[in-house]
Amino acid sequence: MIETADTEPEYDDTAIRFLEALWGEGYLSPGGPDEVDRVVEGLSLKGKTILDIGCGAGGITLHLVARHGAAHATGFDVEKPVIETARRGAARQGLERRVSFVQAPPGPLPFTDASFDVVFSKDALLHVPDKDALFSEIFRVLRPGGVFAASNWMIGHDGEPSPQMKAYVAAEGLSFAMASPARYAEAMRRAGFTDITVRDRNPWYREVAR
Numbered sequence: 001m002i003e004t005a006d007t008e009p010e011y012d013d014t015a016i017r018f019l020e021a022l023w024g025e026g027y028l029s030p031g032g033p034d035e036v037d038r039v040v041e042g043l044s045l046k047g048k049t050i051l052d053i054g055c056g057a058g059g060i061t062l063h064l065v066a067r068h069g070a071a072h073a074t075g076f077d078v079e080k081p082v083i084e085t086a087r088r089g090a091a092r093q094g095l096e097r098r099v100s101f102v103q104a105p106p107g108p109l110p111f112t113d114a115s116f117d118v119v120f121s122k123d124a125l126l127h128v129p130d131k132d133a134l135f136s137e138i139f140r141v142l143r144p145g146g147v148f149a150a151s152n153w154m155i156g157h158d159g160e161p162s163p164q165m166k167a168y169v170a171a172e173g174l175s176f177a178m179a180s181p182a183r184y185a186e187a188m189r190r191a192g193f194t195d196i197t198v199r200d201r202n203p204w205y206r207e208v209a210r
């Protein structure tokens with residue numbers, strides 16, 4: 001489990017280089033900028049303040065500002081190597097004044113109440129075991145009327161994973177705490193979210209993985 005910033009990082013420099021080779025500079029998850037565009041499709045981010053939870057190497061945080069016109073984006077992650085990579089990316093793109101990257105241990109988000117218009121996350125929430133605490137924190141930092149938009153690896157059912165899924169998780173060597181879409185929706189509703197919609201990206205990812 002990812003415990004603190006001082007324990008051995010799961011996403012160390014080798015993992016970052018490997019994933020960037022697959023998905024593009026600053027991207028640690030499938031689909032690159034095109035998939036990010038799909039996640040925020042229909043939302044107007046222009047002039048908004050955004051929190052990107054589990055920002056990794058920062059490519060997405062930068063994209064939300066450079067491509068979608070966010071006024072400011074804060075990338076948050078629990079690990080140091082990814083945040084250092086993200087800061088270098090911001091400097092290379094000359095976006096230091098419109099993005100900030102924050103690293104802090106897992107737990108309550110290190111932001112004040114109602115400080116963001118939009119909370120975004122891509123393929124990071126599966127690492128957080130306590131879904132109720134997670135969404136109560138996301139709801140807390142969102143302004144009233146704010147939006148949460150995310151992509152996330154989920155599992156078809158809660159409870160014991162299948163032997164195949166266990167083998168997959170072991171092969172990945174990462175601390176996954178996957179939950180079903182229903183479990184996520186329940187945590188979101190408990191936190192106070194309304195108008196929850198879910199899009200199944202399995203058919204797309206199956207092809208990518210092949």
Ligand SMILES: C[S@@+](CC[C@H](N)C(=O)[O-])C[C@H]1O[C@@H](n2cnc3c(N)ncnc32)[C@H](O)[C@@H]1O
Pocket residue numbers: 002011026027028029030053054055056057058059060076077078079082106107121122123124125127128
């Ligand atoms: C697969 S990477 C995705 C990074 C980035 N969102 C992307 O799509 O390129 C997952 C990220 O989640 C981060 N992470 C793990 N546990 C977390 C937590 N409790 N809170 C925030 N981020 C976390 C990891 O350090 C890692 O950078």
